[in-house]
Amino acid sequence: MVNKKFYIFLIILKSLLLEASDTPYIFDIINKEQGLSSNAVSSIQQDSRGFLWLGTKSGLNYYDGYEFKVFHNDPFNDNSLAHDLVQTLYIDKDDTVWAGTYNGISRLDIATEKFTNYVYNSEDENSISNPIVTGLDRDNFGNLWIATLGGLNRLNLETGKIVRYLNNPEDSTSLMNNVVRSVMVDSKNRVWIGNLSGLDLYNPTTDSFIHYPYIEGIENGLPSPNVMKIIERGEDILYIGTWGGGVTKFNIKTDTYTNFPTLDNRIYTLNFDNNGFLWAGSWGGGISIIDVDSGNIKQLSSTKNLAGGISSDTIYSLFQDNTGIFWIGTNGGGLNKLNYQKQQLNFLTYNSEEKEGLSSGKIDVIFKGKNDNLWLSIYNEGLNIYNPKTKKVKHYRQDNKDPNSISSNIIGDIYEDSIGRIWLATNDGLNIYNPDKDNFEKFTDSFIKEQGISDTYTKIAEDKENNLWIGTYFNGLLKMDLDLKNIKHYNNLSDNLTREIVVRENGDIWIGTNRGLNKYNPETNDFTHYFLDKTDIKGINNNNIRSIIEDSNKHLWIGTLGGGVMRYNDSDNTFTHFTTNNGLSSNYVMSMAETNDNQIWIGTMNGVSIINILTYEIDTITKEDGLVDMEMSEGILVDKNKVYLGSFDTLSLFEKSEKIINKYSPLVYIKSVKLGNKLVPGLNPYTDKTKMEVDYADARYITFNFVGLSYLHPLKTEYSYKLEGFDKKWSKRDPRNFALYTNLSPGRYRLLVKAVNNDNVWSYKEAQLEIVIKPPFWKTWWAYLLYIIIILVFIYLLFGFKAGMDRRKRLLELEIINKKNIDLSIRDPLTGIYNRRYLKQRFDIEIEACIVYGTPISTLMLDIDNFKIFNDTHGHLAGDKCLISVVKAVQKVLNRPDDSFVRYGGEEFCILLPRTDLEGAKIIAENIRKSVEETGIVTVSIGVYTKIPVSTDVSNKLIKCADEALYLAKKRGKNRFEIGG
Structure with missing residues (x-):
C-alpha cells in the first residue's frame, strides 16, 4: 500500500513539474571571492535605506552592491557581535538590526556600529532560554519574539524583560515542543510558532498556546511534525514549510490543509515573489517554485551544470528586495541573485564527457541548414552539425582514408548557393555536400591547377548574375558560374588574402582583405581600392578588414581588426567611424550581423556591441549580461529573433524579446569621507549627517565615497557630482563612485551626487553634504583685526617719517613689479x-x-x-x-x-x-x-x-x-x- 501511494505521488509530481526551459531563471553568484564572509548565507534582510544585511556562518554582512562590510565577534569587546554564526535576522522600522546567533541575540545600532547582546545564562531566568536562536519577529505591542532550540522567548523592548515559554508535560496549554524552528507574527498580530511537534498559536489572553499538532495518518493536517518556516499570504492563510512533508497551505478560518508535493520534501525556508509564486527552498533538493493556484511546480537545481543556475541545492534563505530582485542564500554556494534581465546565453558548450557534444575550439562559421540544423565550423576540428530535435552534434573531420570526408579541418566559410548546393571553403580545397550520402565531394578544376592557385579558400558569395565569387588565402578571387565551368581569376586586389566578400543590392561587390578594402564594379569590370590614409579622416581607418554587411537601409558597414566599425557613405564616398571612443566594446571586430529591429550585432575581442543604425546609439553585452567568453570569434548568425555568437568552446544564443527595463531609480548615499587617509568618524548613510566642518590643514585632500543602490547591475551604475562653490557644472557620467578634491579654499561648499542605473533611470533625489572649511588662524576675524591695527600703525609711521615713506613706497612698487615678473616667469x-x-x-x-x-x-x-x-x-x-x-x-x-x-x-x-x-x-x-x-x-x-x-x-x-x-x-x-x- 505504501509503495502504491509512493508511485502515485511520483506520477502526480511529474505531471505538475514545469519544464526548465519554460521560464528561465538566470542567477548571478556572489561568494567569498567578492568579499562575502562565508558561502553559507542563513538569512537575508533589507533596511529602509535599501542596504542588504546577510547573516552567515562567519559574521554579519552589510552589502551595497559593490562591497561587504563584515561584523565579527570579538571576545574582548562586549559591544561586538555575540557569535559569528548568525542564524536569523530581523530589522525594525527604525533600522535596528536584530541578529539571532549561536550565542543569543545581538541588537545593532547601525549609526554607531555598536551591539547590545542578550545571551543565555543558566543562572539568570531573565536571560533567553537557549543560546541557539532560530527565528525572530516583532509584534505590535513592542515585543520581540525569539525562537530557540530550547524554547520560545518574549523580549519587552521597553523594559528589557524576557519571558520564557517552555513545554510543560503537565500543562496541555504550554508550548508543544521546546525545539522551536520558526516564529511569525501575522497581519492580525497573532504569534505563530513552528516546532518539532507541529504548529502553536500564542493566546495573549491566557498567556498560553493553542495547538495544531501533527497527527499521523490524517488527510486534513500537517504533513510532518517538523515545522521549519511559516509565512502569511492573504488573510487567514498560512504557508508552512516542513522537514519531511514538503509545503502545506493552512486556511485558518476553515481549518483545512492543502499539501504541495516537492521533489525534496525537506523544506527549510519559504518566500513569495512579486508574481505570486511560492519559492520553497529545500535542504539538498534545490528550489521548488509553486504556482499555488494551479499547483504547477518549476524545479531549480544546480545539477544542470549551466552558467547562471543556482550554485547549491542546499537552500538556507530566500528574500525579495524592494526592487523586485529575488535573493537566495545557500549553504556552501554563497549568495544567488536572480537577474531578470539576463538570458542563458551559453546555448552549446564543449564538454569533454559528451561524445555527441560540441567540439573544442573556436567557432569560425555558423550556418543554418535544412531542418533548422546548425552547421558549425570549429577551427582545426572540422565541422559540427547540431540537430535541435535530438540536441545531438554530429562530427565531420578530415580522414585521409575516406575520399568523401571533408578535405580539411579548417573551414573558412559555409555557403548555400541559389540551386541548393552547400559549399565548404576549406584550407585544402572546396567541398560540396552530398545530402543523399551525407558526405562531401572535393571540387577540382584544371584551370585552377593551371593557374597555380592555392587550395586554401576563405569566403564564398553569389552575385546578381548567379556567379560564385570565391576568396582565397593567397591568390585573390575566383569567379565561377553555377555550371562550374567558366572560371575567371582576379589577382589585382589590394591584397590577395581575402577575408570577406559581400554583394550589395546595387550589384557592386565589396571585398575585405588583410590590407585594404576593395569595391568591384561589374559593369566596368574595375576595382577601386581603399587604403588607410592618415591625412584623410573620412577615409578608412584600418586596412585589416574582417567583416562587411549591408543593412536593411542599404548602408554598408565594415568591421576592422583594430579600427572598430566604419559605415560607408555612398553620397560622398566617405566613411564614418565608430570606435571605443563612441562606446564600442573593442576596436577589434570579428563579426557583424543585422537583426530585424534596426540593430547591428558586433562580435569583438571584448564582448558584443550593438549599434542602432537609426540613432547610432551603442549598447554592450558583457559577462555582467551572461556572456561566458568575452572574446568573440568570426561566427555569427541571425535567425529571426535569435542571434548566435561564436567563441572558444561556446556557442551563445541571444533570443531577442522585449527587454525588461530596470525601472528602479538608484538610492544615492554618501558612504564616507576621507581627509587624506583618515576616515571622518560618525558619517555614514544612517547618521543623516548633512554638514561637516573641516580644518584648513585637513582640507588638502578630501575624498568623498558614495553609492547608488542598484543591485541588478551595480557595476553599470554611473555617477555625476558637483561641488557647489567650486564646480561650475556637473561632472560627466562615470562608473567611479568617489570624488577627490584638493586644496580647497576656506568657505562653504555643498556636494551633490546623483546616480543612473543600467537602463538610464536617474536617481529621483540627490545625496547632499554641506562642507565648511574653516580658515587658518591667519584668516580669522581677529587676525584681520590685527592686520588693520598694524596697517594703521604703519600708516601713522609713514606719515611721521616722510623719507621712510618714500623709501617704502619705492620698495612696494618694486615688490609689485617683482610679483608681475614672477607671474610672467611661470608662463x-x-x-x-x-x-x-x-x-x-x-x-x-x-x-x-x-x-x-x-x-x-x-x-x-x-x-x-x-x-x-x-x-x-x-x-x-x-x-x-x-x-x-x-x-x-x-x-x-x-x-x-x-x-x-x-x-x-x-x-x-x-x-x-x-x-x-x-x-x-x-x-x-x-x-x-x-x-x-x-x-x-x-x-x-x-x-x-x-x-x-x-x-x-x-x-x-x-x-x-x-x-x-x-x-x-x-x-x-x-x-x-x-x-x-
Whole structure:
C-alpha cells in the first residue's frame, strides 16, 4: 500500500513539474571571492535605506552592491557581535538590526556600529532560554519574539524583560515542543510558532498556546511534525514549510490543509515573489517554485551544470528586495541573485564527457541548414552539425582514408548557393555536400591547377548574375558560374588574402582583405581600392578588414581588426567611424550581423556591441549580461529573433524579446569621507549627517565615497557630482563612485551626487553634504583685526617719517613689479601656457598626492616633428604660429582641470596626467597625436611614462623616462607615441 501511494505521488509530481526551459531563471553568484564572509548565507534582510544585511556562518554582512562590510565577534569587546554564526535576522522600522546567533541575540545600532547582546545564562531566568536562536519577529505591542532550540522567548523592548515559554508535560496549554524552528507574527498580530511537534498559536489572553499538532495518518493536517518556516499570504492563510512533508497551505478560518508535493520534501525556508509564486527552498533538493493556484511546480537545481543556475541545492534563505530582485542564500554556494534581465546565453558548450557534444575550439562559421540544423565550423576540428530535435552534434573531420570526408579541418566559410548546393571553403580545397550520402565531394578544376592557385579558400558569395565569387588565402578571387565551368581569376586586389566578400543590392561587390578594402564594379569590370590614409579622416581607418554587411537601409558597414566599425557613405564616398571612443566594446571586430529591429550585432575581442543604425546609439553585452567568453570569434548568425555568437568552446544564443527595463531609480548615499587617509568618524548613510566642518590643514585632500543602490547591475551604475562653490557644472557620467578634491579654499561648499542605473533611470533625489572649511588662524576675524591695527600703525609711521615713506613706497612698487615678473616667469609669453618653472612646482604636489592615494601618474613628453626644417622653410613668424596651433590642438584633448600642459623648451612640451593609468595615458597620447595631425601643419612624437610613484621618485626621474620614450618615438618614424619602460 505504501509503495502504491509512493508511485502515485511520483506520477502526480511529474505531471505538475514545469519544464526548465519554460521560464528561465538566470542567477548571478556572489561568494567569498567578492568579499562575502562565508558561502553559507542563513538569512537575508533589507533596511529602509535599501542596504542588504546577510547573516552567515562567519559574521554579519552589510552589502551595497559593490562591497561587504563584515561584523565579527570579538571576545574582548562586549559591544561586538555575540557569535559569528548568525542564524536569523530581523530589522525594525527604525533600522535596528536584530541578529539571532549561536550565542543569543545581538541588537545593532547601525549609526554607531555598536551591539547590545542578550545571551543565555543558566543562572539568570531573565536571560533567553537557549543560546541557539532560530527565528525572530516583532509584534505590535513592542515585543520581540525569539525562537530557540530550547524554547520560545518574549523580549519587552521597553523594559528589557524576557519571558520564557517552555513545554510543560503537565500543562496541555504550554508550548508543544521546546525545539522551536520558526516564529511569525501575522497581519492580525497573532504569534505563530513552528516546532518539532507541529504548529502553536500564542493566546495573549491566557498567556498560553493553542495547538495544531501533527497527527499521523490524517488527510486534513500537517504533513510532518517538523515545522521549519511559516509565512502569511492573504488573510487567514498560512504557508508552512516542513522537514519531511514538503509545503502545506493552512486556511485558518476553515481549518483545512492543502499539501504541495516537492521533489525534496525537506523544506527549510519559504518566500513569495512579486508574481505570486511560492519559492520553497529545500535542504539538498534545490528550489521548488509553486504556482499555488494551479499547483504547477518549476524545479531549480544546480545539477544542470549551466552558467547562471543556482550554485547549491542546499537552500538556507530566500528574500525579495524592494526592487523586485529575488535573493537566495545557500549553504556552501554563497549568495544567488536572480537577474531578470539576463538570458542563458551559453546555448552549446564543449564538454569533454559528451561524445555527441560540441567540439573544442573556436567557432569560425555558423550556418543554418535544412531542418533548422546548425552547421558549425570549429577551427582545426572540422565541422559540427547540431540537430535541435535530438540536441545531438554530429562530427565531420578530415580522414585521409575516406575520399568523401571533408578535405580539411579548417573551414573558412559555409555557403548555400541559389540551386541548393552547400559549399565548404576549406584550407585544402572546396567541398560540396552530398545530402543523399551525407558526405562531401572535393571540387577540382584544371584551370585552377593551371593557374597555380592555392587550395586554401576563405569566403564564398553569389552575385546578381548567379556567379560564385570565391576568396582565397593567397591568390585573390575566383569567379565561377553555377555550371562550374567558366572560371575567371582576379589577382589585382589590394591584397590577395581575402577575408570577406559581400554583394550589395546595387550589384557592386565589396571585398575585405588583410590590407585594404576593395569595391568591384561589374559593369566596368574595375576595382577601386581603399587604403588607410592618415591625412584623410573620412577615409578608412584600418586596412585589416574582417567583416562587411549591408543593412536593411542599404548602408554598408565594415568591421576592422583594430579600427572598430566604419559605415560607408555612398553620397560622398566617405566613411564614418565608430570606435571605443563612441562606446564600442573593442576596436577589434570579428563579426557583424543585422537583426530585424534596426540593430547591428558586433562580435569583438571584448564582448558584443550593438549599434542602432537609426540613432547610432551603442549598447554592450558583457559577462555582467551572461556572456561566458568575452572574446568573440568570426561566427555569427541571425535567425529571426535569435542571434548566435561564436567563441572558444561556446556557442551563445541571444533570443531577442522585449527587454525588461530596470525601472528602479538608484538610492544615492554618501558612504564616507576621507581627509587624506583618515576616515571622518560618525558619517555614514544612517547618521543623516548633512554638514561637516573641516580644518584648513585637513582640507588638502578630501575624498568623498558614495553609492547608488542598484543591485541588478551595480557595476553599470554611473555617477555625476558637483561641488557647489567650486564646480561650475556637473561632472560627466562615470562608473567611479568617489570624488577627490584638493586644496580647497576656506568657505562653504555643498556636494551633490546623483546616480543612473543600467537602463538610464536617474536617481529621483540627490545625496547632499554641506562642507565648511574653516580658515587658518591667519584668516580669522581677529587676525584681520590685527592686520588693520598694524596697517594703521604703519600708516601713522609713514606719515611721521616722510623719507621712510618714500623709501617704502619705492620698495612696494618694486615688490609689485617683482610679483608681475614672477607671474610672467611661470608662463610662456608666446603660447600663454605654463612653462618649465611651473612644472617643477606642480609635479612635486601631484607626486605627493599619488603617493598618498597609491594612484598612478602619467608623464607625456611631446616634440614637434621636423620643426627646425619648418622654421627654416617658412620663417620664425610661421614657426611661432605653428607652436600656437600645436598648443591649441593639445588643449582640445586635455579637458580635466588637474592635467598640466607646459612648454618645456623650444618645440618640446610636457604634459602631466595625475591619477591616470597607462591605458588612459595611451588614449590621451593617441588623441593628442591625431588632434595635432588634423591641423595639417605638423605632426608630433610623444613619449609616455606611467608609474605609481614612491617616496624616492622625483619629477626629473619621471620626465627622463618619458623623454627616453620620446626619443624612441622619433627613432621609430615620428608621428607616433611610445611607452617608457
